[in-house]
Amino acid sequence: MASSKAGSTSGVSRRSVVAGGLALAASAPAFAAAPAGTVRAPAGDFVGTREGGVHAFRGIRYGRAERFRAAVPVTQPGTRVPAQRFGPICPQKAEGDEPRSEDCLFLNIWTAEPRAAARKPVMLYIHGGAYSNGSVTDPMNDGQRLAARGDVVVVTVNHRLNAFGYLYLARLDPRFADSGNLGQLDLILALQWVRDNIAAFGGDPNCVMVFGQSGGGAKIATMMAMPAAKGLFHRAATMSGQQVTASGPLNATARARAYLQRLGVTDSNLEPLLTMPTERLVDALDATDPILGGGVYFGPVLDMKWLTRHPFWPDAHPQGLAIPMLLGNTHDETRAFLSPDSPRVQGLTWDNVADRIAPELRIDILPEWVVAQYRQRFPDWTPTQVFYDATTCGRSWRGQVIEAEERAKAGAPGWVYQVDFGSRTDPRRGAFHTMDIPLVFGTLDAAGSQTGTAADARAASAAMQESFVAFTKTGDPNHHGLPNWPRYELAGRTTMIFDVRSRVEDDPRRWQRELFARVPYIQPGT
Template identity: 35%
Template sequence: MITRRALVGGSLSAAAATLLPEAAHGSGRRDEAATRYGRVRGRREDGIVKFLGVPYATPPLGRLRFRAPKPPKCWRGVRDTVDFPNPAFQAAGGEMGPTGNGRMPAPSEDCLYLNIWTPAADHERRPVMFYNHGGGYMIGSGSATGQDGTHLAQLHDVVVVESNHRLGLLGYLFLGDLAHGDYAANTGMLDILAALRWTSENIENFGGDPDNIMVWGESGGGAKTGAVYTMPAAARLFHKASIESAAPLRLATREGATARAERTLGLLGLTTADIPKLYDIPAARLLEVQQSEAANGEAPWGDPGALPGFGAFVDGRVIPRQPFADGAAPFSAHKPLMVGTCRDETVFFSLFGPPDIFNIDEAGLRSALGGTYQGAELDRIISTFHRSRPDATPAQLYFAITTSPIRRDAIKIAEAKAAQHAAPVFMYQLAYPDPTLVPGTNFPIGSPHASDIPLKFANVGPDERPGKRATARHMSALWAGFARYGRPTAPHVPQWPAYTPKKRATMWLDAQCRIVNDPDRPERLFWSS
């Protein structure tokens, strides 16, 4: 469950990513493409064509709230798709709505649209990179600046697709075991499935290859990607995947989702007999209830509690099994996989509070960890990390220790995939040591959670440090290479071996990339014991 973690994925891009120059809406030459439902017109600029706000489903309004998405209605003529669409309903962020920077309109229930960035709307059959945005199932958009697909499409001749899909209560309130009727499970994931199906059926007209689709995502988007990897209905729609800064070994259970629904009804002053009244409650009121408890979102890693937040869950049909806790899904066995983390994940979560944690001493380290570890266990974990990182300060040890469970579970995913002996899995760590200091401290930010977003999308401007630009060049090329070939390959980067339990080869992503076998071995052994 998350509180401030609901900011996951995209928040850092607003704070630290280089903003892309945005051409005036409506400028540039218009290019057209056909879909199964009608023709659309995008705008050509920055050397590519952008189709923004393409409908992939009927707006989930009125009696379609809490139901599986329906195909879009056909239209006559040509539909302009030249502006970013409404984000899913959520608290408006810095890029959303009339008080934002103008990039996106206000959040809305009418959100089932996708964006396409393509070198040309021809029939060249380029690799398709279908990205799931982050935000812990609670916030985010397929239009955020840091994950803009312009440079990725431009530099690497790929097609980038990003969808908006229902989030939070509107995406994951499960009523199916509380009332009769057509109440779907995992509607937010069904939206992603619908967008993926639309992509498979239509992307050839946008210059993409429907037989070469990569699904990928960071944080909450990585958890969504892990869920897609575990959805039988998605199996024929994609061909490889990348789970980034998330380790969804286990999702919430159907019983947990039902318990959350019962709790939600109580907060609304309703009983199960009043469920039909949910159609008439304004979305703003539902958002108030969603945010009224500290535990209102599903973390993209760890074990969900008995009363989970809103997020993907094992319902028995849409998602029939746990993603990786009991091995990888057999119907995805032949799909290559990438998995990895940032070196300093949890630095991100302390950027929004007092800077005290960045200045702790040894006693402060023990105090900061004391809520999670006690007694001999606390002594052992501190001792292990001291031996593994002898030059680390207490603050650096704190972030290494709190980051390590995320990496531990990423390793478990890689082990589960390697055990299938079918398709390769590739492990990485983003280790670029960004020297930018956390405000009010002498602590360098390093590679925190979400710092990978502008790097892998090549959205790093010419004024950034040379090391950061080089890391972005390597990372974006490797991810595009994986999309193209099913193995991550790029110029001026060492050959990336598949991960195996014997060597545990890991790509160390930096200005100078290198392969490290079994990095931080004492830490891995601590968790395995």
Template identity: 35%
Template sequence: MTDNTQTRTEPAVSTETGIIVGFRVDDVDHFLGVPYAEPPIGANRFRRPQAPRPWETPRAATRLGHPSVQTNPDYPAWLDPGKESEDCLFLNVWTPNSAAGAKRPVLVWIHGGAYQYGSAGAPIYDGQKLARSQDVVVVSINHRLNAFGYLWFGDIFPELAGHGNLGQRDLIAALGWVRDNISSFGGDSANITLFGESGGGAKIGALLNTEAAAGLFHRVIIQSGSQTCLLERQEATEVAQRFLKVLGVDSVEELQAADVESLKRATQAVENDLGVLAFQPVIDETLMSRQPWSESQPLGAVGLPMMIGMTRDESRGFIPEACKLGRSVADEVRDFFGSASLTDAEIADLIARYRCLTEHSADEELAWELTSDIWMRRSLLHLLDLRQASGGPNPTYVYEFRWRTPAFGSLWALHASELPFVFGNLAYPTAWDGVDTDASRAAADPGEQRYLLRDEMMAAWGAFARSGDPSTDRLSWPQYGKSKSTMIFQTGGSVIVQHPDQDRDSAIRHIRPGW
């Protein structure tokens, strides 16, 4: 949450739908909870977003908008303290002294949480420090999630065939708002960079595959979110059929009349049955007509500057007790998110290869290495291979994040552990193991190296937003290219490495991407 206890002024900005009044803290103007579409409730439930109605008197924009309805099991750093609601189509803007005509680069944040939960209002995502330090405009977006935003009813209820992929349509509506209004906040509508992590990065990948999003952004940063395959219509229809059966309805009218708690219970039941990716974008042949990263990169990615990367130990926070209670490495790999496409023979072959390739002799270490690589590294390599194979200029910058959070005993660079550094928010609630604190982070870093890493990463993200090249005065960052140049973000100073982990890459390149 933003600290609003300091002396504030009340900046006002005129948007296409009316004047909004925010507040200023430390020379950064905050405009929170700005509606970019009508509430998707009543007759608008399970239908594409509608343009917001204008207002006549100035509207206060001083509180975060509602997060989407969800059941979020995460730790406090990732939890929006606001009340969840179907009325969730809001965005937030942080800008250094919002002066029209300033033409600052715009960074638009799309939050993670798969497609199931999460919110732009999580404490770690506050955009004030990033906006101030990099002299950029930061925007974050809430949108519909889980069953409310990612159910495909078009082959069950024909009248909803043009209303699929609602979460993605919400993002497109928000980006349209940014294009039309951001100049009033000092932003450059011709210089918009999307950045997102995990499910947020995957949503960006799907937007690259969407003609309706063309021209709404000019660069992308995909952080641990290189999803390669979305649901086909038949798969998505089966999910919707199961949802309707659990809910006990068989008409659009009953869907729109159902109470929110019943919809939440049905959502949870389907996720428990089918997994967290039961709800995700679908190739509906209306908004999207092909898989985004199949034989070639999506048209929206061609020539677009891209920064893409992952953390060193993506899976370890999800299975910290790997291979306990008699479970084998094969069990852990087979059951882990992203491994369902692998046969038992492929899993056995990978285990044998990794026993030779890595320094780990313990089964749990091997399980962590394999699940991280199958889930995230393989899909990242797939995107990079397609970028290079397409020919022409495809400016691509790759990173791996290796700072070890004090969570779980300072052993790992966990999924999402780069985010406090990107946003500059190094003081935050517990995020990974339920017990990590600001004090434990300070104790693990007596030399305060984490602040140097924060400055390096914020500057790189800001440089990329300005020019499409993340190089800074401190860090020279070449394109990925034939040498597979990779920026290693780490304690003690970040460095470029040529083709890190080449043997592991060779071992997994032949298998199908994990998600």
């Protein structure tokens, strides 16, 4: 991606240069890695690679941990440390060929100018996959093109997931007092590493934005309520990921017992857990959740040690109110989870749509009434359109609305967006969950991206990327080339709609918001 300096007097707008860079990046072959210089940081002397004008440092260890215990920082001052390959990701059920290990506390850095005087804003990304799956080694999360702009340093972080990061054992064995929130503590440890070392890579430790999609956004919302994270980041952006409430300790303990039973371990003697092969712990992740049914849920726990109140209940946690925040969702979230080709969607009719919607809404509301309301409001819609809109608005969007409105009530700085740019490879999917990842990273041609690389995708990507970078720099997403984007306030509920031609709307989907506000929202898993 082309790099340009703010304040350029070349006569070409900065946004034009960036959009042109996106066009080149979208069609360019992968950059060949070349040896790069050494960055001397307090934690070690790191040797990375140079790729397309960007210095990349992969697989930097930020911590080490024993099973079910909090991690400790790892530093090697003055020691030459190779940083040319991704570290292993956390063991998980999800398919993939990346190396996996419980020893997975590694981060990656992309920077165009690795010198302390550069002091560029830092964008630190936390991956999705709920709290159980995923990694930042996904090609759509690659930071090269975002860093190649030349005005930000990009960091991506892997951490412990599922049972390794969120199995709550504290009520069963005092040795595991920090369990239940270990994945969160890993992220906090990574942010401490960034605070202490990122200046050597050209980053400004006093201007760090955390951004994350899906589970990554939920982890960020949770950190905004964790005293241990205070002061470690200065902006926050959540992309289709919210955490209104955490798992209660009693439910979390019931889930731990279900998982232990699947392993054949009694809750009165957890010693076998410490030596059990990793593979067995992964296999048992399919234990039945005693609260929700389905696979056992893992997520942050209201343990009264690291997390002492819910992130957004009964209101927005006071700790996060001073942090400017971007909150976004895609227009068709559930088209990612519920494939148009799946049995749940195939054969939808007005006779069966209520029954099929009911378990997907995740709230206790009369599904027949919901369908009737939709048919009256949108008489031209098909059962499939009603199914996807209701499940998106009743299930995936509710948490974001609650978070944005609680912050607005408190007068906290916040901006809300909605992604309407839809799949170009399978139009049936619309603007599905994860659609915004390649748009923000500029990885339009990466494996898994459905944006395409045409001018429309480049325009949507430039709009999102410029907004995220402006927000990182200033705490305000407004920039030249987009309509004025006001803060989210209850009077207007102004929302940026990112699309081929991005625009601002007041209170989009007001009807759906009011419809589902009739019943309480229960955060899945809590």
